[in-house]
Amino acid sequence: MLYAVRIKVTGRVQGVGFRPFIFNLSKKYNINGTVQNNLEGVIIHAEGSRDLIASMIDHIHSRPPQLAKIREIIVDENQPSFFKEFIIVPSNRSGHAEPLIPADAGICNDCLNDMREEDNRRFRYPFTNCTQCGPRYSIIRGLPYDRPQTAMDKFHMCISCQEEYENPSNRRHHAQPVCCPNCGPELILYDLNKKPVKTNQKAIQEASSLLSNGKILSIKGIGGYHLACDAHNEKAINEIRIRKNRPQRPMAIMAKSLETAKKYCQLTEKEAEMLKSPEMPIVVLRKKESCELPDLLSPGLSTIGVMLPYSPLHYLLFENSNLECIVLTSSNPSGLPLHFKEDPGILSDYVLTHNRPILHPVDDSVIQVNQDGEITFLRRSRGFIPDVFTSALPLNHILALGGNQKNAFAAGKGHSIYMGPHIGDLDNEEMLQHYENQVNHYKSWLGLKEEFIAVDSHPSYLVNKSASRFKGTVIKVQHHHAHHVSCMADNNLHEPCFGLILDGTGYGDDGHIWGFELLYGSAASYERLGHLTYSPLPGGEKSVMEPWRNAAGMIVHFWPSHGKDLAIKLFPQKAREINIIENMVNKKINSPLAGTCGRLFDAVSAILGICQTSTYEGEAAIKLSDYIYRPHSANCKPYPFKLIKNKGEPYQLDFSPMIYKIIQEYFESVPPAAIIQRFHQTVVSASVNLILSKADERPDYNRQIVFSGGSFQNLFLAQELSRHLQGKGFSVYTHKKVPCHDGGLSLGQLMIAAQQTKAKEEKRR
The missing domain is CATH 3.30.420.360 (Nucleotidyltransferase; domain 5)
Structure with a gap:
């Protein structure tokens, strides 16, 4: 008896080769019917034996295409239409618009092989793609995902590409960006005067040569333009920093291969897996002691952001040169939007561009991996959006x-x-x-x-x-x-729970600046259980950009009798400004009260002379935290702190005893790494003390806790706090799919x- 069902598959199922995948399954399981995209997802009408249809559905569940992310499969019995074959029918714009838009994906190995075979018609073609790789999100104009709804609509397929597109057994079947040198986008290299220099293959060869010779290029990628230079050329790197007005902020590099990345950085199995994943993000890696990459790439840090080539053009630039690594950073001046329509070339010596429009700009994603192999997002964008x-x-x-x-x-x-x-x-x-x-x-x-x-x-x-x-x-x-x-x-939690929020800056309900918070609640409401004691930020935002001001404000506030002298001893070149700061603090002039984890880290960073003026957000805290991975003494005993318990009010953590001890040790020339290790342990110890005190006071409260806020980019804090709290019976949850900041x-x-x-x-x- 002929059995028929209607199958609706929702999720990321368009632009990932799902329809040809279903077509091939129909042959495997001897099923007739249709498959179609609409605004809901993919709709399949399947006719055949009940057992074989069940087997096909199980196959869809367990082994979907690599880029697919299935949310739900809904199966309803249907009346048979007595199809004689299985066909892919044109897309329908009906249905409820709740589909998953496909994400951009790094080039797959099959396409890479096509580019490397001399007798292949896509030999060295920089826009090679198939159903398992290539641009998606960045080129979509509308849904459902079909070529007329993309930036490829103006490129009319040649006969050969059309045959591939229409052939259900070809891996480019219904690959919307499919193209070749005869019908697809073209490259062009411009000089500073916007004069065309080379096109296509010659443009790639010339661009590779220019990079090798120390020039700075702006290169149009999947989601926007990048500035590129030889990652070993300190003069070129410094010139990019000057042109972008980016004196200290780390810059990512693209390594030629995984083996190249291993040459310079320590890699775990999970880090290597993420570098080679279809999303191909930037992965923050720890540099080897023998690393010969210039410190100028990530000043003051033992880490560097590394990615692998994710577009055909990237591979071709490496294969036409002897370059091992290139700097790849956005080509826009700092603080301005990503260039994606065109790059005026004001920051580069040459512009390597192409005529496939980018409809939606998307920056490179950045992740780091903790000791347990879990991913933390620092920037969630290309590949994940x-x-x-x-x-x-x-x-x-x-x-x-x-x-x-x-x-x-x-x-x-x-x-x-x-x-x-x-x-x-x-x-x-x-x-x-x-x-x-x-x-x-x-x-x-x-x-x-x-x-x-x-x-x-x-x-x-x-x-x-x-x-x-x-x-x-x-x-x-x-x-x-x-x-x-x-x-x-x-983490799909719904019931009220504790939350430790360690952050830089956030406007509080009392009008002060919050950022070291113990909360309890859910989406419905929250209660503030504890926080850091407030101290003044003289000049407000200026203290954020100049951490020494923040430190001076704290010191003058906590020790009115001799704080000014302490601050001047720490920052002797700022004596005049410190006199003004003392007056601002005492008279409460433009000195908002703040109690934030970010400002606490900034103050310690400034006191130890690590970063007294920030050139990018979080610089002082990031450079301070990097010392945790450097050799230090075995003394990890926390510094003193106070837990203030006033009835009817949130508990307060007072770190002034710790700050005073840190200043003393700094004057005694205790190594910074040793001080910073104890500082981190103090933050952990104080936080645990605060949490346990409140949990003991409220035994009816759920012993689950979430960690959030930008300071949890510090993996040491997250790991140590988790270890201590789990040992006390807490279930600890950290961010998995979105950044903590x-x-x-x-x-x-x-x-x-x-x-x-x-x-x-x-x-x-």
């Missing part, structure tokens, strides 16, 4: 704007959460306009008409200006509550807004 999270809460028509730093927005559709790409710091109108353009793209894709807009409660965030430009009811969300709920959502903030904002709208709806009923 736009993966979708799901929630039991209805999220329809909620837009979460995210924060001002490391921004990434989020949009709710049905029960799906669509996280936007890494945008960056929204410090000017150019960045804000770039941000709004990306939000509008998502709204268009999803058919989203925002009814509610979740924003940070900070009154001065530039990103919140966008709330008035979008439509909808504004819901203000406290910064650290959003961090707390972001980590809960990341403000790049994950919008996920928490969205969930809190959804909970509030649900509660209001229930009240109306």
Whole structure:
């Protein structure tokens, strides 16, 4: 008896070779019918024996295409149509627009082999791709994902490519970006005067030669333009730093191969796996002691960001030269949007570009791997965007704007959460306009008409200006509550739990600056159980950029009688400014009160002379934390601290005894690595003491805890705190799919807004 079913597969199932995969399964399991894309996902009508259809469905579940991420498979019995074969039918724009948009993927080995075979028509062709690799998100104009809806619509396939595209047994069957030298995009190399120098293969050869000879090139990649130079050429690296106004911030490199990366860096099995994954992110690796790469690449750090070639063009640049590693950093001046439409070439000597448009800019993703092999996102973008999270809460028509730093927005559709790409710091109108353009793209894709807009409660965030430009009811969300709920959502937690939020800056409910918070709650509400004692930030934002001011403000505040003398002894060249700072602190002039983990790390970094003026966000804390991996004394006993317990108020951690002891040891020339090791242990010990004190006081509270906030990029803190708390019976959860810093903030904002709208709806009923 003929059995028929309708199968709906949702998730990331478009642009990943899913329809040809199903077509080939139909032959394997002797099934007739159809497969089609629509706005919901992939729809399959299958006719055959009941057992063979069940086997095919099991195959889809257990062995989908490499790039596919199946969310759900729904099977319903159907009436047979008595098909005589299995066919791929044209896409249909019907259905509910809740699909997963495919992500860009690094070149696969099969395409790499095509490029290396001299008798292959794609020999050395820099736009080679198939259903398992190549651009996706960056070239999509609309859904469903078909060639007319992409940036490839103007490139008409030649006869050979058309045959591949239409052949169900070919791996380029329905590969929307498919092309070859006869019908696809072309390369062109321009000089400083925008004069064409070379095209296609000659452009690649010339570009490789220029890089080898110390020139700086702007290269159009998958999601935007990169500045590139020889990673061993200190003069060229320094010139990029000058041109980008990026004096200290680490720059990533692209290594020719995994073997090259191993030559310079220590690699775990998981780090190697991530370097070679389809997403091909930048992986932060620890340099070997024998590493011969210039320190100028990551000044003051024992780590460096490394990626492998992820586009055909990258491979060709290496294969036409003797280069082992190249610097690859965004070509825009610091603080301005990513160049993706065209690069004016103001920072480079030459521009290597092509005529395939980039519709959606996307930066390189950055990850690090902890000792347990777990991934932490530092930047979630190319390759991982736009993966979708799901929630039991209805999220329809909620837009979460995210924060001002490391921004990434989020949009709710049905029960799906669509996280936007890494945008960056929204410090000017150019960045804000770039941000709004990306939000509008998502709204268009999803058919989203925002009814509610979740924003940070900070009154001065530039990103919140966008709330008035979008439509909808504004819901203000406290910064650290959003961090707390972001980590809960990341781990699919719903019941109230503890949250330790170690962060740089967030606007508090009392008008002060929070950032070292012990919370308890969920998306519905939260309670502040404890925090760091407040100290003044003389000059406000200026103290963030100049950590020595932050340190001086703390010292003058904690020791009024002799703090000024201590500060001048630490920073003798700043005596005049310290006199002014003392006056500002005493008279409470432009000195907002702050209690944040980031500022605590900044102060210690400045006191020890590691970083007194920051040139990029978090520099002082990052350089301080790097010492934890350097040789140090065996004395890891924590410094003294105070836990202040006032009835009816949140507990307070007072680290002033520790700071005083650190200053004494600095004057006694105790090695910085030894001081920094004890400092880290003190932060861990004090945090554990605070958490256990509150947990003992509230035995009815759930002994689960989430860690969030930018300071948890410090893997040592996360690992040590986890070890101590797990030993005391806590279940500890850290971020898995979104960054712990403000790049994950919008996920928490969205969930809190959804909970509030649900509660209001229930009240109306």
